[in-house]
Amino acid sequence: MLGGGLPIYHVHRTIDELDGKRFGDDTEIIYVNGQIQNDTMLGHLMHDFFCKNPADMRSKLLAERANFFKSNEHGVSTMCDIMEKLIADKVVKIIINQLKIHMPYEQIAQVTETPLDEVIRIAKESNLAY
Incomplete structure (x- = not known):
């Protein structure tokens, strides 16, 4: 993605007007190139992340958890519950964004396949009712 061919990149926030001085909030973005699956610990981890079959993983601990x-x-069942929660949270975020642009409640309900009374409840709880 970043085009340098490296396995890992560390990105820090800087201030342009101060000759690239670090902002100092200790935030950092770490990009990992999943295509590099060489004979390093990181390469082995990337290999395991792309495995569909836990039996093909190098890390026994990761293989056990994946299995x-x-x-x-x-x-x-646990994974299904987690996925349902993630999806529900995303739908709520979409509803809130639609409420912010004053989309009609009925249309929000239809687009998100959410009951109208649930859309209204979310609007009230988010202080976005109209």
């Missing part, structure tokens, strides 16, 4: 979430009844 739990893919094959164990409790693990699959």
Whole structure:
């Protein structure tokens, strides 16, 4: 993505007008190039992240956890619950964004496949009711 061919990049915030001096808030973005799956610890981890079958992973601990979430009844149920929560949170964010532009409640309900009373509840709780 960044075009340097490196396995990892560290990005820090800087101030242009102060000759690139660091901003000093200790924020950092770390990009990892998943295509580099060489014979390093990071390369092995990237290999494992791309494995569909836990048996093909190099890290036994990661393989055990992946297998739990893919094959164990409790693990699959847990993962489904997590995914449903993530999806629900995303739908709420979409509804809030639509409320901010004053889209009609009925249209929001239709577009997000959410009951109208739920859209109204979210509008009231977010102080975006109109």
